[in-house]
Amino acid sequence: MPRILAVTAGSSGKHSPVTSALRELYGAEILPGKACSESGADRIWRKLGLAERIGTHATNIRMLNRAILDRAGTFDILFVVKGNFVTADTLRRLKARGDAPRIIGWSCDDVYLPHNSSVVLREAAPSYDIFYTAKSLNISQGELAKMGFRDARFLHQGFDCEMHRPLPDPDSRFAGLITFVGFGEEDRFNKMNYLARNGIEVHVWGNGWTRAMRARADQRLHIHARPLFGDDYADALSNSAINLCFLRKLNRDLHTSRSFEIPACGGFMVAERTDEHRAYFEEDAEAVYFDDTRELLDKVQYYLRHPEQRVSIAAAGRQRCLDSDYSYHRLARDMIEGRVS
Secondary structure: OOOEEEEOOOEOOOOOHHHHHHHHHHOOEEEOOEOOOOOHHHHHHHHOOOOOOOHHHHHHHHHHHHHHHHOOOOOOEEEEEOOOOOOHHHHHHHHOOOOOOEEEEEEOOOOOOHHHOOHHHHHHHHHOOEEEEOOHHHHHOOHHHHHOOOOEEEOOOOEOOOOOOOOOOOOOOOOOOEEEEOOOOHHHHHHHHHHHHOOOOEEEEOOOOOHHHHHHOOOOEEEEOOOOOHHHHHHHHHHOOEEEEOOOHHHOOOOOOHHHHHHHOOOOEEEEOOHHHHHHOOEOOOEEEEOOHHHHHHHHHHHHHOHHHHHHHHHHHHHHHHHOOOEHHHHHHHHHOOOOO
């Protein structure tokens, strides 16, 4: 059983399905990337390119790296989520030891893009033994190799076994709704506003939905400008008539966490058509896909008229999650045991 020290990308107590799986499977010790809450001033330092040297962000980096080095010799694997806090100096010092740990990185974000990366990660890239990314473009276009990662591999996202499970409830407040849960983005807004203008009631939960978007929204597009967590999230995915799955263009998504979370909850998913989506769930049997707003509207109208097909497809999607084991527990095992080619 390897001894694992795992570093999250967020604050203490923030849920990370991969690190939680590592703790349950291997008894991993978890260190938060942010020991202290960052303030508005840190956003200013970040814009000025000074966040790694000034402010709470810089303090968090120093505290985390000190904590890692203090534990040197007590772990066989250092598992780092995203990597914007673990410095090149720390990794070099670990690798110089006689009992040097294996250093594994993982990110569901597109770390090749500046808004998801940092000076710390770019400097540390050559010191990782292996880095897993959920963005296939990072691999197919050689982007992580350009950043300095010596061994970069693609690994899709997944679902949390405990959180993402069916919670059927005919009296749920989400029952019968057409739902999207996710961050605000113009492309998503335009697609859902198109549905609304064509007579479809759509409900949206999440952050990032601006006042300007809400002001432009058709009366049938209901933007609840707050996220859903835990059982509320599983309730929404389980009981909505249709769960919309949009990809975030800013992150060049070809699949996203919702691609697995919706079917895992037994929800009926209508998602953007990509090769990755079609590889994970069979089209029109385990999920439904669309290319443009016209096809989206046609699919929504059709499946609203055919609830029995929605039930069948949702059940098949849930079974595919189980049969193919898209869980983060399996993904964590694959990364630790080197099963990903």
